[in-house]
Amino acid sequence: MINFILRRLAAIFLVLLIVSALVFFLMNAVPGGPFSLGERGYTPDALANLERKYGLDKPVWERYLNFLTSALQLDFGSSFSVVGNPPVTTVIARTWPVTLHVGLYTIIVAFGFGFILGLIAAYYRNSIIDNIVTLFATAGTTVPNFIVATWLLLIFGYQIGWGQPNKWIIPPVLGAGNAILSWDYFLPVITYALLPMGLVARYTRASVAEALNADYVRTARAKGLGERGIMLRHVLRNALIPMITVLLPQIPNLLTGSLFIEVAYGINGLGKFFVTSITNKDYPMIMGLVLLIAFFWSLTYLLTDVLYVVIDPRIRVGGRGGAI
């Protein structure tokens, strides 16, 4: 297992290297640059000065090598577009915890409620309860979150007053620190959680329903095993594998934020930078974020593979037959 993990970590490094090269050369090939702004554009002198100041006057391959050298020391350069031109790592360190905060609540809500709803739907499959859960889950996965956000803001944010700053559910534990859970998080988390919650509910229902019809469950029932024992020891465990495949990769999405939700709710998080750094041609931010998310995704897939082994003893790493 250790060898497997080490091999995968080495592969992740290679993936990051390839991703960095692809993105770096692609973003430099896109027409327009970070400074092609303004009504008149820039004079040649002004443009030359800007390019010199931000190191864009060198050939693209030279800039890439410079970038690689710095990136190995976790220095991704300074943002072109964030006020004060702070280092990319500073921006990430400042904004990612905010996004993580929202993302973690979203995971708890989405996976917790989604799992329970899926279980209920599967257990009472083809009943009215199943239909209601399926309808809810389908709505959650199909209604875009900007529609949900607009309605929630209209109904709760502005009419009732929820979502207003400084209305805490649980006040800060430590002095003047951030609230652990405040109304500020309520609307964004609900908006953000609906889609993954719907996905979790649907996949849980499908996996559990399939497991409930399996021969080993029928055998367990025939042997007189109680329903709770059947659910916990046979159904859930076997239902987890397909769920892990589909649902675990949702986590990087949730922990890296969403442009729309962060802008709509005024959250000073990382999510908006995934889009604004591209539209603003903020090259250092683009590279920093792409590598961050590539690393995060790679790690998630590694975790997924490790979890397979933990959950299903039939799966072995590195060997023949059933190996991954």
Next chain:
Amino acid sequence: MTLRRLAAALLIALCAISVVPLFAQDGNVDVYGRALPADAAPYDMQVWRAICDSTRTEVSFSAVVSVYSRTCLDANISDLFSDSLVVLDENLNLIPAAAESWSVSEDGLTWTFRLQDGLMWDDGTPVTANDYLASYRFMADPANAYDFVWMWQGIIAGWSEAVAGEIAPEEIGMAALDDRTLAVTTEGPAPYLPGTLFFWPPLQAKALAERGPGYLLNPETSVSAGPFKLVEFVPGEYFVLAANENYTGYRKPFLREIRAVYGDQLNGSFLAFQNYDIERVNYTNLSPADFEIIAADPVLSANYRPTFGDFRTDYLLFDTYNPPFNDRRVRLAFAKALDRESIVKNVVGEQFAMPAYSFLAPGFPASDTEGALKGIQEYDCPAAQQLLADAGYPGGAGFPPQELKLRGESEARANWFVAAAASISSCLGVQITVNNMEFSAYMSALLARPTQIQFGAVSYGMDYLDPSNMLGVWVSTGRHSWRNEAFDNLVREANVFVGDPAQRIAMYQDAERILVEDVGGIFLLHRIQGDLFQPYIAGDCFRPDNQGVGAWHWGNDWCWGTFYVTNDVMNYPTYRTR
């Protein structure tokens, strides 16, 4: 007798007591000890809130560091930490701001600005000419890669050379003659020079030297000689400005605080406005659906204040160096195929624009207020068809399909140009598709030489109130691929002309006629801009101009010294009273 005197004194005292509240509520004074206007809400309610666009590139609060990347630029909440030398009144006349007076030497080459007496930074040091000098040198320094250097290239002596790194920034034609006197030397006569200086409130020379321009971003190091000072700043989240009690300039604010929050300025502003969370929404953040709501509501309608803003004109442009648009007949055919009146009436809305037949919007110096140029590009489909046929494309046959490229326009504005393309296409029988490009990609393509935009659309608004600015964009070294020697010569001559102002204006008018006749561009519409204010926002800023328009006019930075919240705010569920 004594009793009568006593009664009279009592009566007078009673009258005085009853009259005082008409002028000021008891104790309702600002940080300068001034009584607030009689109808003002209590001072603790004198707060202004705004939404800043959280998706924009932002570098600094100061235009000295960057014009295009100023903090919360679209909400006009930048550059409140000092005063520029001059400012415009509501009639667009140049009036004193930090400078009490200015004059020009007999040869027209040296301008001298005299600063107001007693201007102070809030750290107790005086504002001096050296602060202005250091700021302009900072802008000219190539190491700072300033984004608006074009403003004084060819104008301030040595400016272009400094920007190009050929001479030191200290060698530009500017000098502090004493603490209150700034001299500016120009390469040639530049009668419009003072008008170009109103954008730039200075940085403090001392802080700039010690900490660099970033001093302005940290409340602990920020110093202010403007109406507000920085109290809190969490980049990307919010910032708070408080009235600067040490301010001695010309725009002392009645407002106690400005609070700006980063968010969805485009889509969230009107929603927040309707919730009484912000005080103003600019027209660029109002959708057609929002305008329908405004039109149906008498209170909102009464508080939507139209203005000509920066005299912005939207127009179509060509690559006139290559076929098919190197043929004037083709360009004129396109111009005469554009039914501007129908587009303004049916697509844009007559309250938001007026049809354009020339570049300079009505009211701008040298503009065609008499309509003398109207007939040149006016809609005349049969004439347009004939012109295209004369150029070798009868009924549009054989005319290459065109792509009308747009510069990252909003959906509403893109529709204007879709309608323009449809008008031309249906009249001339030519195929036109519309491509709304990303802003910077469009500008790169436009400025490339040879240009990569054969047929495009764009807008332009003034940077300063002089035809040298608006028409200067059309000279052959500008952003368009159109060249007319007579036009170039007229504009260049007028730019440095120091004789009779009427003669100078006439030269620009002649130049604009050439632009319209030679169809350098097809002028679609002049925008009517505007702002929606809460009904409880008042101030001398809204005094009508000489056209009777009461609005926050472009360049009226003094407005921050007049805005206040009226007692009417009590009738609304705002954040102050909720």
